[in-house]
Amino acid sequence: MRMLGLALRRRWLKSKHSESPFEEFLAAPLPESSAAFDDCEFVCLDIETTGLDAKTADLLSVGWVVVRDGRVDLSTCETHLIRPANEVGDSASVHGLTDTQVSHGKDEGLVFSRIIEVLTGRILVVHHAGLDKALLDRLCAARYGPALPLPVVDTLALEHRRQQRRHHVSENQSLRLGDLRERYNLPYYQAHDCLVDAISTAELLIAMVATHDGAEKTRLSQLVTGT
Amino acid sequence: MNEIPEIERFLQTLPGFDGLDDKEINSAARATEIAYYREGSDILQIGTSNRKLNIVRSGAVELRDEEGDLVIRLAEGESFGFPSVMNAAPARNHSRAIEDTLIYHVDGDTFNDLRRGNTALDTFYIRSLSDRLLQKPTAPTFRGAADASVGSLIGRQPVTISRTATIAETAQAMVSERVSAMLIVDDEDMVGIVTDRDIRSRVVAVNRSVDEPVASIMTESPITLDVEALAYSAALTMMQNNIHHLPITDDGKLAGMVSRSDFMRLETEHPLYLVSDIAKQWTADGIVKACERLPGLILGQIESDADGEQLGQFITTITDTVTRQLLRIAERELGPAPCAFAWIAMGSQGRFEQSAKSDQDNALVFVDDAPDGADAWFEKAAKIVNDGLDACGYVYCPGDVMASNPKWRQPLRQWKKYFHKWITVPEEKALMHANIFFDLRCVYGDQHLVEALKSFIVETASGNELFLALMSKNAMNYQPPLGFFRQFVLDRAGEHRNTLDLKLNGIMPIVEIARIRSLAAGQMRISTRNRLKAAAAGGELTDADAQNLIDALDFIEQLRLEHQSRQMHAGKKPDNHLAPAELSPLVRQNLKAAFTQVRVSQQALKNRFHIQ
Numbered sequence: 001m002r003m004l005g006l007a008l009r010r011r012w013l014k015s016k017h018s019e020s021p022f023e024e025f026l027a028a029p030l031p032e033s034s035a036a037f038d039d040c041e042f043v044c045l046d047i048e049t050t051g052l053d054a055k056t057a058d059l060l061s062v063g064w065v066v067v068r069d070g071r072v073d074l075s076t077c078e079t080h081l082i083r084p085a086n087e088v089g090d091s092a093s094v095h096g097l098t099d100t101q102v103s104h105g106k107d108e109g110l111v112f113s114r115i116i117e118v119l120t121g122r123i124l125v126v127h128h129a130g131l132d133k134a135l136l137d138r139l140c141a142a143r144y145g146p147a148l149p150l151p152v153v154d155t156l157a158l159e160h161r162r163q164q165r166r167h168h169v170s171e172n173q174s175l176r177l178g179d180l181r182e183r184y185n186l187p188y189y190q191a192h193d194c195l196v197d198a199i200s201t202a203e204l205l206i207a208m209v210a211t212h213d214g215a216e217k218t219r220l221s222q223l224v225t226g227t
Numbered sequence: 228m229n230e231i232p233e234i235e236r237f238l239q240t241l242p243g244f245d246g247l248d249d250k251e252i253n254s255a256a257r258a259t260e261i262a263y264y265r266e267g268s269d270i271l272q273i274g275t276s277n278r279k280l281n282i283v284r285s286g287a288v289e290l291r292d293e294e295g296d297l298v299i300r301l302a303e304g305e306s307f308g309f310p311s312v313m314n315a316a317p318a319r320n321h322s323r324a325i326e327d328t329l330i331y332h333v334d335g336d337t338f339n340d341l342r343r344g345n346t347a348l349d350t351f352y353i354r355s356l357s358d359r360l361l362q363k364p365t366a367p368t369f370r371g372a373a374d375a376s377v378g379s380l381i382g383r384q385p386v387t388i389s390r391t392a393t394i395a396e397t398a399q400a401m402v403s404e405r406v407s408a409m410l411i412v413d414d415e416d417m418v419g420i421v422t423d424r425d426i427r428s429r430v431v432a433v434n435r436s437v438d439e440p441v442a443s444i445m446t447e448s449p450i451t452l453d454v455e456a457l458a459y460s461a462a463l464t465m466m467q468n469n470i471h472h473l474p475i476t477d478d479g480k481l482a483g484m485v486s487r488s489d490f491m492r493l494e495t496e497h498p499l500y501l502v503s504d505i506a507k508q509w510t511a512d513g514i515v516k517a518c519e520r521l522p523g524l525i526l527g528q529i530e531s532d533a534d535g536e537q538l539g540q541f542i543t544t545i546t547d548t549v550t551r552q553l554l555r556i557a558e559r560e561l562g563p564a565p566c567a568f569a570w571i572a573m574g575s576q577g578r579f580e581q582s583a584k585s586d587q588d589n590a591l592v593f594v595d596d597a598p599d600g601a602d603a604w605f606e607k608a609a610k611i612v613n614d615g616l617d618a619c620g621y622v623y624c625p626g627d628v629m630a631s632n633p634k635w636r637q638p639l640r641q642w643k644k645y646f647h648k649w650i651t652v653p654e655e656k657a658l659m660h661a662n663i664f665f666d667l668r669c670v671y672g673d674q675h676l677v678e679a680l681k682s683f684i685v686e687t688a689s690g691n692e693l694f695l696a697l698m699s700k701n702a703m704n705y706q707p708p709l710g711f712f713r714q715f716v717l718d719r720a721g722e723h724r725n726t727l728d729l730k731l732n733g734i735m736p737i738v739e740i741a742r743i744r745s746l747a748a749g750q751m752r753i754s755t756r757n758r759l760k761a762a763a764a765g766g767e768l769t770d771a772d773a774q775n776l777i778d779a780l781d782f783i784e785q786l787r788l789e790h791q792s793r794q795m796h797a798g799k800k801p802d803n804h805l806a807p808a809e810l811s812p813l814v815r816q817n818l819k820a821a822f823t824q825v826r827v828s829q830q831a832l833k834n835r836f837h838i839q
Contacts, residue, residue: 070334072261079229082318185327186263187285187303191232199233203329206263211327214265 006227010062017197022144030151031222040220042153044125044202046194047132048095050084054134056086059108060088060097064118065202067125072202079195080114081105095193098112098177112139113114119150127177127201129154129226138186150227155180155204155227162212179181180204184211231256234331235282241304241710243351251341256410258337264324271308271318279332280769281308286328288668292318300325309352312338315380360702372575377461377475378454383485385474387412390419394430394444395437397421408472410481411445419445422472461485505548509556511615512551518619521545522795525583531790535784536756546576546621550589551671553615557608564608565601568593569672573628574826577666578738578754582730583791583801587613587621588663591630592676626660643683650687653697662698665742668753681751689749696836698746701836702739704830705731707822726804729790733783736825740832744768747835755780775830779821787819 051057066076139146403626609630670676745758748765761772791801
């Protein structure tokens with residue numbers, strides 16, 4: 001349902017952006033919501049920021065990897081450091097990136113158009129998508145007008161939904177990426193940069209799909225948690 | 228390129244990958260796809276194509292063969308599927324996740340490229356391959372590949388060039404396509420082949436202009452094979468014709484090419500790793516386990532065209548290594564030996580002529596002034612070595628010629644007495660059993676003891692006509708069965724009925740002729756070929772006779788190798804019994820010539836020592 005509305009909105013936006021770099025992104029058809037998981041391509045992405053407020057926080061780095069044919073394709077891995085408008089400040093204690101490091105970063109707009117390129121025809125996957133999606137929406141709106149019109153799979157929300165449906169919610173069932181990975185028998189990763197977290201999310205996605213309905217039976221509509 | 232932190236860190240810890248530099252690790256990581264398999268789900272089915280090196284990142288996988296028997300269970304960091312990538316063959320085993328499992332599927336071409344550039348990675352996987360192939364003792368090496376059709380070995384579209392192209396253009400295309408041979412076509416018809424070797428010998432070496440058409444240097448109408456043919460027959464075809472590339476046709480049309488390396492390079496190389504592996508084992512069990520790889524390596528040696536002499540040296544080197552390491556283990560367990568001693572190998576091990584099926588013949592000599600009670604140490608050490616060799620497949624000597632027998636564990640003076648008696652008061656029967664003692668070689672310990680004994684033997688034996696005559700008479704006991712060629716019936720008894728014993732009827736008579744002739748020439752050489760050459764140098768044989776016997780030995784040993792290789796491929800124990808039906812008319816003719824040579828030489832020996 002939600003995805004049908006999205007398709008209409010993209011078609012309308014495309015008519016307004018026929019000359020912009022956004023055009024190709026909008027023109028690329030999205031997979032049907034009934035498409036099997038194996039037949040869709042996903043971009044698993046993670047962003048490090050200077051803060052938690054989507055209105056003011058700057059992007060510091062972004063990493064992603066593509067999942068296709070049900071597999072995490074490491075040849076598609078990318079990470080980009082971004083030069084922020086403001087100082088890194090206290091957030092350095094979370095992501096470990098220093099002002100000096102990010103001062104060598106790229107221009108935010110350049111990186112964003114690369115993100116748009118990569119997302120073309122694909123579904124966005126983020127663990128705990130709220131802040132990251134809000135940031136991408138803000139960047140998209142600033143450049144092209146509208147928020148980023150594409151379906152999102154939030155692995156955290158997906159697991160939460162599944163637990164609720166099965167009445168599995170208990171106070172101790174953490175939904176943090178590392179804890180969920182452990183529950184799906186995925187290996188422990190020590191490093192935490194945006195690329196490792198993107199790969200972690202991608203592995204979690206394929207593990208969740210394999211565990212619950214299997215890659216062949218899972219439909220895209222079962223996974224999409226928002227737009 | 229961006230680093231991929233956790234993935235690269237994991238790859239770096241893997242055996243074989245630990246020698247790759249950061250750039251190579253990055254390229255391996257970038258060539259990886261990660262997949263998740265639920266407990267109980269299938270990963271690869273038998274016979275399906277597999278172009279990936281598959282590494283268990285977490286979880287566990289088991290491999291089962293076509294009969295459903297367990298081949299191996301794999302845990303984190305272990306890999307599978309590499310035999311099919313290295314062989315360009317379909318998957319041999321069925322792999323299944325037995326826990327929730329994360330697999331790294333590394334692109335096979337990238338893996339092969341990395342192997343080409345990195346010896347440590349290459350050798351690790353070549354060793355793993357021979358380990359994997361030998362997991363199940365009844366599944367002989369490369370049976371899977373050998374039973375497959377040759378079509379399944381074709382890795383890529385045939386690389387061709389028109390007959391009107393110049394030599395230079397052909398060479399350039401070979402470089403850019405990274406091939407060692409190029410098929411020459413006229414329209415769609417294949418008219419010839421050009422290999423690296425041709426460019427070397429027909430162009431560079433003779434200063435031919437590279438602007439000439441390639442047709443001027445190609446080999447016309449090369450031998451081809453149909454895609455339906457068995458991979459094994461492709462191997463044989465290449466061996467028999469001494470070629471390295473074989474174009475494959477499908478319904479008369481060119482379908483691709485296979486090269487010797489496609490199915491041979493894997494098991495053939497690096498037998499020396501076994502030597503260094505054995506030398507690292509400090510328990511008999513460890514040595515036994517290391518030796519399980521031996522049959523596969525022997526087979527690999529045969530496939531890679533090793534001749535009988537090379538193979539005998541290879542197998543004997545392994546036996547020597549096992550013997551030495553068992554003695555080191557004995558010294559570690561029992562403390563140092565009470566006095567100087569030497570471990571002596573005899574018979575085929577002494578002569579460096581062991582085959583895939585050999586029992587053990589050995590003895591021990593120690594100094595004359597050994598302290599009282601010294602033999603207790605030697606007795607224990609001999610038991611450790613003899614038991615260890617038996618466990619490794621060198622079964623106990625049926626005649627009890629082993630150092631554990633007190634009779635063959637003596638001080639030098641007693642050994643001299645033995646030989647003095649055999650030589651100066653020879654008895655036909657005693658000599659028959661003693662002849663392998665003349666093939667003695669020091670394997671471990673004090674070489675001087677053995678040299679002293681050898682000098683004593685030569686001094687005593689040469690010129691002792693009665694002894695040599697009796698030895699010669701014994702040498703007539705086994706005669707090549709020329710009648711065999713008329714009636715095809717030989718060994719009428721037991722399970723080897725209607726077969727020919729290549730060792731007894733062919734090899735042993737030559738060994739005995741060589742032993743006697745070299746002793747008569749006053750030479751204490753040990754290997755049969757060296758003995759024949761020494762006998763010729765000493766005037767005991769003509770050069771032509773010596774060479775003819777060496778040729779006959781080469782041929783019969785080659786026949787035995789091919790026979791044993793076939794048996795090992797079929798999962799049977801190798802033996803020396805050849806069924807006449809196995810022989811092609813050409814081989815039969817050559818074997819007859821070899822046997823005739825042996826007969827002639829036996830007759831000459833008779834005449835030389837005036838035996839009736």
